[in-house]
Amino acid sequence: MDQSHTSGWRITVEYGGTFTDVVVADNTGRFVIGKALTTPDRIYVGLKSALISAADTLTLKLPEVLANSDIFIYGTTRATNAIVTGNIAKTAFLTTAGFPDVLVLREGGKFDPHDFSTPYPKPYIARRHTFEINERIDASGDVVTALDKEKTEAVIQLIGERGFEACAVSLLWSTANPKHEKQIGGLIRSLLPDLPFTLSHELNPILREYRRGSSAAIDASIKPLMQTHLRDLESDLRDDGYTGEILVSTTIGGCLDIDSVVERPIHTVRSGPAMGPVAGRRYAELEEQVGAVLVVDMGGTTFDVSLVRDGKISITPETWLGERFTGHMLGIPAVDARSVGAGGGSIAWLDSAGLLHVGPQSAGANPGPACYGLGGLKPTVTDCALVLGYIDPGFFLGGRMQLDVKAAERAIETISGPLGISARAAAFSIFAVSNETMINAIKDITVSEGIDPSEAVIVAGGGAAGLSIVPIARELKCRAVIVPRTASVLSACGMQFSDIQVEQSAAVTTRSDAFDRDAVNQCLDDIDRSLAVFAEKLASRGFDARSTHYRVDAHYAAQVWDIAVDLPASRLESKTLVDQLVETFHANHRRIFSVEDRASPIEFLNWTGRLAIRLPQAKVAASAIDDNGATRMTRTVLFDIDDHREATIVRGDSVSVGELIVGPAIVEEATTTLVIPPGARATLSSADSFLIEWIPEVD
């Protein structure tokens, strides 16, 4: 094996439903992308061909790339897909007697009061797989009804006999007193030693029985699947000679060692969208853009938006898998990445009174937009981008796919005809209406976090983002837009900048007017003890640059929804520190809700410690210029209904660092297209991103 290369390379992988993306970062800051079709039966088959394609670009052999790398980070949509499609283990749900319908009744809510044609969602675990356990603990943690050991044993035996593959246990108030859940855990271990199970207070000790129960059910239900999935990957990688660290990316935008993830596989759910803001935060830092950063990721069918504020990624306790109210709630804290159905494949349609709509239906990848010529007849946003002149039909995916302009026009005529406008005017209208969906999604996240979009910069990734992000940013009056040249694989890039992170929560309820410092500090001790298990394990492998931060979910007494507040210190040793915490709560409340209520006591509920272990950071350098000084062409492009302009067409690999591109212009890359309308200008930064700003208006 060639040992002349310096080690320190990092490989990151995002396993998606269709493609597996690989990013290899070498020690000079070069990022090389590899892509291959996903192979769900054995992940490593597709992964290996993506790795080989990256190795080819580096003119190296796969063993050399593996030998040079000491960190391998793996992100997967496998768990998310299993949950959404219901392709999960046969799981038993054990709950407090009297409350069998926690997963059926959930927390209520529905979108449309007049819609009676949407069926009520089925519970995550069927009612017939739910077992009531005779026991009850109350709000103060006192045992009201002791656990009926005999009957519980009978239930566990039954679970064994009926072929259940996993078991979730979520009892009322297990957060206040875990005694009964622990007893059940002991019984399962002794009666069914091979059955994977999850105890809610261990996984996710938060208040609210539906959220805690849902997280426990989800975690247990994917344990068999994810254990196999991750262990297979590990052994395949080792078989090919990789000896470095294998980490898995997680829901909170960090990564964890494979053993920890196998124990709590729920932490892999939605790790892909969680990595978008990790990438966005880094790209914004590299451009010295601080403050609020909106990170968007737009592909063919979905648009994800997340928020970074002062270097911190927004976390939410409410993540739905599938649609809000009809999907399933994840229940654990997750990066707040909100998805809406909008993308290049979104279909335009007219309702019975002629109002134009775009989406949420999507042509997906198959048949895809009409211009793909794969049988799609309906007009999509991509078809419009083609007709408007944004996309060069001969240079789509770097010229690997020829697009059919006539087919796109025919599809758009199904809209323009009835409206009595030209095809180009219809194309622009569809484009503008589609942008509205994304503008709304961005507004929703900024409103709920108390941020004004005009304070923010946008980092845009995903294959379709460059087409519409600049007009969207302009509508929102954002300060600037950053489009990294590696934008098309935002999640895999995010992993290049991620650290090992693990969180542990505990529920101790106390109020600001009678603050129980001892109980809180004891709970923080408990949190530290369980985090220390991770820290020591990883320190023994050389990852020891660690730090721990603490936060607490709190609300004004009698409010119901919590906001998170950072603790001023690792322990609340003095009244001064408690006062500081209280002040921070008031300040956060004022920022998010524009009011505060100093007369009200504050209730503190869930305490969380986050252990972060720094990994060596990947560097970023500008790509080499392949085609310096190539002739710039122009093309007629539509920037408003009546606004045809000659736009400069620029090949991305011909732009040098610091070069100014003044709109109207289009930058064409092999994987994405960046549209720069009149009034905007772009420069390529030394960190390999296009930075788009507004040209000051001259009266």
Next chain:
Amino acid sequence: MDSDRDIPHKEKSLSPMLLAVLANRFDGVVREMTNTMLRTGRSAVINSARDFSCGITTADNELFATAEGLPAHVYGLNLQTAAVCEYHDDIKEGDAYLHNDPYSGNSHPADHTLIVPVFWEGEHLFNVCAKAHQADIGNSIPTTYHAAARDVYEEGALLFPAVRVQRDRETIEDIIRMCQRRIRVPDYWHGDFLSMLGSARTGENRIHDILRKYGKATIKRFATEWFDYSEARMRQAIKKLPAAVIERESFHDPMPPMLPDGIPVRVKLVVDPTVGTIEIDLTSNIDCMNNGLNLSEACSISNSAAGVYNCLPSDIPRNGGSYRCLKLKLRDGSAIGIPRFPHSCSVATTNVSERLLNLVQAALADLGEGYGLAEGGLGMGAGMSVISGRDARHNDHSYVNQLIIGNNGGPASPECDGWVTYGIPVVAGLMYRDSVEINELSYPIHFKEIRLTQDTTGAGFNRGAPGVRITYGPSNHPMTVVFAADAQVNPARGVRGGLDGNVGEMHVVDQYGNRTRAPSVGEIELTKGTWLSGLETSGGGYGDPLLRDPKRVLDDVMERYVSPAYAADVYGVVLKGKIDDETLELDLAATDARRAGMRVSGD
């Protein structure tokens, strides 16, 4: 003449893009107002149960935008802003008005509404409204629903008929002090007041943003076209209905001694597909009653309208435009029509309103197969009662709160089974449910049981959703529980051969397990060790149970919504095997034979 004017109008009409974009922008304004309120509301009624709505009306008081609002709240907003205009001839930018008067457009006194007029270039163009159910409004008893109130004086609510509470964006503190003096939970009220104000001012700012970008002329043009578009959608939908005149009656349960025979609720619908209108005639209803169950004008209108909207495509915008296709006939002085002061409307939004809404949607089922809806489960029984008392855990601090944790099941529709977390017809599933743990933490209450019931739903081709069995009591000091249930005598009706939902009941259970039937409407006190146990109600079925797909019946049996015996008796579905080991399967031959036999004997 009209056609002459139409031509220049057509030329100036908005582009299809602008119509779609602006519709989205105004929806966005209401959504932002809604999110602001959801996040800032102090009382559980707002931030947990979501019992609030936001909307926009035009300056000439047509309902303009209502995204995500509760039907019972939004249709009357235009009446309330009309009251602002009628009572004040000096409205100006920076004003805000508090309105909760059911005699001038509000739903019922517990729904405080904050109204802010929106000006641009000196012209009054819109009003933004934030309406929220309050935790307390200073009634004579600790509930916002006073069913027994003979009149407004016994009811005791403070009434604000479009009272100015801000001028030049400065709050008129006199009003705040009046409310804080009189309302039982002044902090909650004030928190919610600030939340409504914040929401309304947010709405005002966002509308200003839109006006700044597009200009006044375009926005006025948009309002006209948006109303026309909405009207066109509504008219198309009604034109697809068969012509019919339908009269229907139902009864709110008896409430002895006050109303030993219950309350008749009557409607006559005239569906005219040739012009695309539906006339809703409520004039044959009884005179105002000497209790708190009279409907306000807003509730009479909104619940009739909601019954119709429930049966039409759900994406028709709910506004003054689509509203033009509904012709309401209301009688002055009627309990279900226009109330006459001082008859109380304390409970206007729920009990009789639920009956009215159910009645209209079930009446539309008479149009034929595929039309209308069954009736939904109803009544605010144990799971939606108002609890109050003192909390020994917090220095005997007093508390009062409406529980939103029980559940009545939704009605079956032509397309599917009922929605499980339906609640009551007037909220139709929109409200959030409380968490058992959060309730037990926030109030000295202990729950014993909340479970969906078996064999209770209105069977049908599509079945209603089941209600729950709920049992709870105080965890320390005695607890007062106030409720106003229904369907304990008259259940939610099935339609088109679908069966009725179950009859609900409530019992007080003492420490020895003795059960005493509780009144359906009233107030009880529970001491520690005694429990209130409520059987809530399910929705009615749609269509013949013998036509239900046997596979769906099998699934209902596997999931324990239906017992095997009930499957055989009511659905004619014969099963073999066992539920427990999941070997249960259909005996199709026996099912066919049984269903054939039942059809014959049914004839």
